[in-house]
Amino acid sequence: MAKTIPARKDVPAKDKWDLSSIYKNLDEWESALKQLPELTKEVAKYKGKLGQSKENLLDALKALEKANLQMECVYHFASLEHEADEDDSAASERYGKAMMAYTSFSSDLSFFDSEIQSIDEEKLNKWIEEPAFKDYKIFIQKLLHFKQYILSEKEERLLSLQIQSAETSQNVFSVLTNVDINKTFGSVKVQDYDQQLTQTTFGLLMHNHDRRIREEAYKKFYAKFEEHQNTIAATYSGSVNQDIFTMKARGYKSSLQKALYGNKVPEEVYYNLIKCIHDNLDTLHEYYDIRKKALKLDELRHYDVYVPLVDSVKIDTPYEEAVEICRKALEPLGKEYTDRLCNGLLNGWADRYENVGKRSGAFSSGAYIGYPYILLNYNKENIRDIFTMIHEGGHSMHSWYSVHNNPFMCYDYTIFEAEVASTFNEELLFEYMLKNAKTTEMKKYLLSMRADDIVATLYRQTMFAEFELKTHELVENGQPLTVEVLRKTYRELLELYFGPLMHFEANSDLEGLRIPHFYNAFYVYKYATGISAALALAKRVTSGGEKEREDYFKFLKSGGSRYPIESLRIAGVDMASVEPVQAACDTFKAIIEELKSLL
Secondary structure, three states: OOOOOHHHHHHOHHHHHOOHHOOHHHHHHHHHHHHHHHHHHHHHHOOOOOOHHHHHHHHHHHHHHHHHHHHHHHHHHHHHHHOOOOOOOOHHHHHHHHHHHHHHHHHHHHHHHHHHHHHHHHHHHHHOOOOOOOOOOHHHHHHHHOOHHHOOOHHHHHHOOOOOOOHHHHHHHHHHHHHHHHHHHEEEEEOOOOEEHHEEEEHHHHHHOOOHHHHHHHHHHHHHHHOOHHHHHHHHHHHHHHHHHHHHHHHHOOOHHHHHHHHOOOOOHHHHHHHHHHHHHHHHHHHHHHHHHHHHHOOEEHHHHHOOOOOOOOOOOOHHHHHHHHHHHHHOOHHHHHHHHHHHHHHEEEEEOOEEEEEEEEEOOOOOOOEEEOOHHHHHHHHHHHHHHHHHHHHHHHHHHHHOOHHHHHHOOOHHHHHHHHHHHHHHHHHHHHHHHOHHHHHHHHHHHHHHHHHHHHHHHHHOOOOOHHHHHHHHOOOOOOOOHHHHHHHHHHHHHHHOOOOOOOOHHHHHHHOOHHHOOOOOHHHHHHHHHHHHHHHHHHHHHHHHHHHHHHHHHOOOOOHHHHHHHHHOOOOOOOHHHHHHHHHHHHHOOOOOHHH
């Protein structure tokens, strides 16, 4: 009997998130949206007056805080509604209104940062030491960090006005690949039916144990990308050029420096990551050798690297039971943590199951007001969905602690830190499930799954990060990004990372033209640093005592009150050094050694 996916209106309330923690009803949201222009005007009336007195500055900061908080709530509510049902035209319209309000809001208040930075720094530093400024001190100190790269008010306004047009390359890429090309891949014969080939089903087909299916899907998929390679190369080139325009306009020495400067991440962190992974590629190549032997292949092809080494173990874990597994796995963090997370997962934080129009995948989305919400598409027969639940739960608990230990103007943590809390939870779940595995098959499955996850997060994301670095450096040094240059650059990285065992197709290098993360430059390296920090901290907490656990909670509570390298150092890991990355590589090596013995 086929499973029917319900419409949003037919989903029971207990299975949906409870958005009333933000607004009790749509009338409240509409009222808040209408108030935004007036709140914006209240801030704008201080334009040109911020430095006249500390009283003016304090009043303006309070007005800005109130306006920002309202804008965040309006956008957050509309965004969550939209993600839960993209077929709901009314929700889509509200989301559109929120986006328009945000663009106008940003433009009207673009004067604020540059005007604060124009205040005499000695005078400003004296003001913010007074008790009245305690909720705004860190916010202002972070603004001053950017001072040398902030432009005049008119220039800042011009840059804010081109925010929307700056996303053109990303939008064109998304529409081209997810809509236009997505309709043309054709289908692949799977058993007794034809499976339509799309961006989504490509990943599923790469996991199919029938090699003929994988090969056919791979070749049809990349053939279509080859037909559009010049257009996609042009869109990516446009994105890189936009990054370099902004870098040069603000006066940074490189795109990498601009990307890392805001979080005070030393450029050595990026270079050390790449070098350390290069030094440990022999372990990755050994993994591919294990894969080749386990799959009994004469030669390893690029379409052979995603199929699971071990068949999925059949499970039947209802949602509530999965929550209790998470509770047990997270016991090293204490009862307060587990009770809060599990109660949230059962009572209003989570949107549990798939419905028509709901966004695929999963995410956590927290704001200063309301629950730290979690979108899931939970399937009780998929063991990975338990890992997804605990991963997003890690994000949400990070948000909860950040909100409850910081003022609004400095509560939000960075992406550099975000992946630590989520991957930390995954590692605890992996260790718990491996320890309690009742069969050798379950152990093999868990080890192979964890090995694949580390390859995807540590090694593969570093390869992507190296590609981004190379493409930006090429343009910065005067080399246009033609399709030939992009393909050659990516192929060299494929051959380096996958090693001598891998046989590539003539168009395998087109993979470099289909990665959406490349349109948000220098983002992906944070996945690799995140898993490195998470593995180190999980080991430290589980093998340590009360101090090690409290150090980890200091990190969760830091929010945006510290820069990420500092907050992680307080937790017990120094990401400015190469040791955490090397330790992650050592963990991967230990996993594949154990997996090799079981296989």
